[in-house]
Each structure stands twice: as C-alpha cells, then as structure tokens.
Amino acid sequence: MINHSLTELATALRAKEISSVELTLLFLDRIARFGDLNTFITVNEEMALEQAKAADERIAAKEATPLTGIPIAHKDIFCTKDILTTCGSKMLSNFVSPYNATIVANLANAGTVTLGKTNMDEFAMGSSNETSYFGPVKNPWDTTTVPGGSSGGSAAAVAARLAPAATGSDTGGSIRQPAAFCGVTGLKPSYGRVSRYGMIAFASSLDQAGPITRSAEDAALMLQTMASFDPKDSTSVDKVVPNYLDEFHKDLSEMTLGIPKQYFTDGVDKEVTKAVEGAIRTLKKMGADTVEVDLPNSDLGIPCYYVIAPAEASSNLSRFDGVRYGHRASEYDDLADMYAKSRSEGFGEEVKRRIMIGTYALSSGYYDAYYNKALKLRRLIVNDFAEAFEQCDLIVGPTTPTTAFELGGKADDPVAMYLNDIYTASINLAGLPAMSVPVGFDKGGRPIGMQLIGPYMDAGDILNVAHRFQRETDWHTKMPEGYE
C-alpha cells in the first residue's frame, strides 16, 4: 500500500480494500516509527482520524473526488486552522493559525486527510533544512546527508513513504532541489497558478506552492486540486485550470527539448551530468527532438536572486513585531526595544542575515546599485527564457549541481549554500513552471534530479513529458532501504 500511486489508493478506497481510517493509521504509524528523520514538526493525529472518518462516509455516499480519503502532509509554511503553523521558526512556535491557506482548504474540500506539518528551513530560507528551529531533517537515502530545502521535510517524508504526497513551496528552488536530493518528483507551478493566500510570505514576487509526490501523474492530480483562481491573492491568475491528466496524450515526437549549454559546465558534478544526459537520450529515443539553446545571463541568476529575494523578505518579515502574533520578548524597556528584542530572539541567524542584506540593498544610497540593478537583470533573464522558448517546447537540465551533501557541510558558508540554487532560482525570477524528476543515483547511492522547465502557464507539457519518461524508466519507483 505504501508504494501505491494516488490513483491506486483512490481505487483501493473505493473498492473498500482499505478504509481511509486504516490508511491514515498506517501512515501515522510510519511517521512515529521513522521519527528520527525529523520530517514532521507537528503530527495531527486526532484531527486526521476525524477527517479520515468523514472521508470514509463520503466515499460510502459515492461523493468522493479522486483525492478523497488520501492522507497527505502540508509544509509548515501553510496556515492550517487550529493546527500549529510555525514556518520552521521560533517566532511562530506558538502560532495556532486561525484560518486555512487556500491550498489547504482546496485539498481539504477534496477530502484529503492532513497527517501533519512538515519540517522546513526557517521561513523557507535555506537549501538544506538546517536552518529550522526544530532541527535538521535527515535524508532517508543517507541519513548523514541533508534532504535539501527548504521543503526538506516534505521531500524526505514522501521519499520514506511517510506520506503518499505532500505540499511544498518554492521561492528559489525549495520544491525542486529537495525533490532532487530525495529522489522524488517536485513541481513548481507558474507564478499565479496556485494561490499564495495563507502561505507565509518570503518573497512575494517569487513564492509559489506546489506538490511533492512520487510520480508526475500524482503531481498532476495534486496540482489539479491545489490550483484555483483566488480573489484573496492579488496575483492569482484568473484562467481555467486545465485537466492535467488530459495533457498526457501528446506524443514526444511533437516535442523539442532545449538544452542550455550553460547548464552543462564543469561546475556540475560529473555523475549528475552523466545521469541527466542519459535521461535526455531516453527522451530522444522516445521521439523528442533536441536543440541547443542559449541562456547567456544564467550565471547572474543567483546574484540577482540574492538581492530580490532578501529585499522582499526584509519587507515581508517586518510584520513580525511581537504585537499581533508570534514571539514576544519577556523583558523590554519600551516599544522599540520590544520590537528589536522580540525579533532578535524569534529569528534565527540565516533569517536575520537575509533581512539585513535585503534592508541594505533597499537602503538609501544602495537602492540603485543593488535593487534596481537586480530588477533590470531580472528582465534580461526573463528575455533569455522567452528567446529560448522560440526554439523549443521545454528546457531540460540538471536540477542541482551536486547530489545531497553532508549535514553541516555548508552550514558555515552562506555563499556556498546559495550556489545550490544556480539552476533553479532564475526560473522563479521569470515565474515559469518547472519540475524535478529522478533520473538516477551517484556512486554513493544519492539520488539525481533532472529539471524540466516550461513556458509560462504551461505545466501540462512538463507533466506529460515527465509522465511519459516515468513510464519508460523506473528511477521514480526506487525506495530507500530500511523503510519497508
């Protein structure tokens, strides 16, 4: 049962082979058994069983959706009514959300069961899950390595079969990089496709929620329910959500894949390049055409991102003032002192670093040199993608330059940590949809991910190519040892 796809689980639930309550207990038991991975901040046992009971009644009444009764996990960045919502921070370690994020409501309305809230880098700032106030997550493939971040808890939980699917959020690679490190499938939809309402804001022009699953087919089912036009999100796109499973008909002979030369350099680990090239050969054998494309400003994506993301973060995180919610210092002299002490105690080191760098880039005298320069560069990066998509349908490359690194390996060097996002951050700057799919392992048995990038509002083609690839290959079905 733990290796069933979401469709297979739905079929089993409808055929009464298993009830949602039984399925929920099965995963709750696994979460407890493999608690050492530290994938969950909160396990939602009692409410999950109530939701499962309601789902069973709904299935019996023949009112089920394709996701009714399926237990899932939510990244702790999503507000969940009456459940602790910490965002991986001491600042919100006492915050029981009074409302649901739109994606949480959408998935709940479809009848999913919330197993709990997954661990993450504090305020989604990190690429290793080590900045979490609740301790690092371990990668189930090799527990001495990181699961990636910031959605590290969600990716590790799906990889270890502690949840059939999970939600994540991606500001610079936070779904795709952990998906690559944990050997699972992770999709960042186009900016505006999925509502940001109730997703605790990091960088509002970059943040996008998406699913982390074991296959492209499961990702399509999750996205189908997560995506919606939401008047509560001012940048939500008012466009009909297509039936993603219907997009699975397009043959690969109709597809041209763009291979950016900038993504295949000496900066990428040789084993990663080899696995991604192998996957591209498979796609060619399946009929796809390839063409070399040029993304000339691709090296500047990281410098540009590390101005824009912290700048937006410094503004967004000013809301944490110890007045309306979250941590308040116990002793202070006056209001200003209360703000400063509450924030300094509530935020961890990486969050403070990003708030300061963002404040610096926006401060008088530096605004033009840093922030405005980054915005100009952002347009050049967007233009590069637009030109590339004149020659191809999708862009293909590695998700990350390396496989999972050791816990603690980069914790003292922020710049080395930031370079993990070299192939993912530019996609957020451009608002494009992109997905990581497993394409192999390095000699140490650590998973390797391939990234598929699509034009704006075109996740359908990505899902189709990934789905067809997964019908030809079995990388996505591999499971870490010791989690049976």
Add this chain to the structure above:
Amino acid sequence: MSVTEKDVRYVANLARLSVSDDEVKFYADNLSRIVALVEQMNDAQTDNVEPLSHPQDAPLRLREDRVTEVDQRDDFQKVAPAASDGLYLVPKVIE
C-alpha cells in the same frame, strides 16, 4: 565593496534587530561575502533596460469596492501575545 561594522549597526537598526558586538563582526564578515556575490551583477550591461519587479509585469487586478471580510477579531486576537477588550496591548508610547 565590503560591509562595515557601522553598516551592520545601521541596517540592524532599520530592520529592528538588536545585534551584540560579537554578532556585528560576524554579520559584517558574511554580509560582505554576500555583497561580493551579488556584485557579479555588474558584469551585465543593463543600460536602457527597464526594471522588472514582477514576473507578470501587469497592473494589479481591481475589484469592486465593497466589504468582503467577515469579523474574525476574536479569533485573531486569541493568538496575540497580549490583548484585552478587543485591543492589542503594547508598552506605553505616550506618557
């Protein structure tokens, strides 16, 4: 350009963060490394390029001017560190 200890104190104050003397040194060092990374942007020629602050590059959606929120004050104040009689409590600002 490197970030000085004076810059760190200035920026920390703007961001309402208190940093100890040890932390000032620490942040000056690693913010300088981040600034060195972002200064790679200078490699790009961006004269006459229009800044782009948002991927949609479009004006925000407008909506009808009517009340859509329901009153959830009590729910929201339940999670406040200090609230009373529908008000958020903070240290005295005006004597």
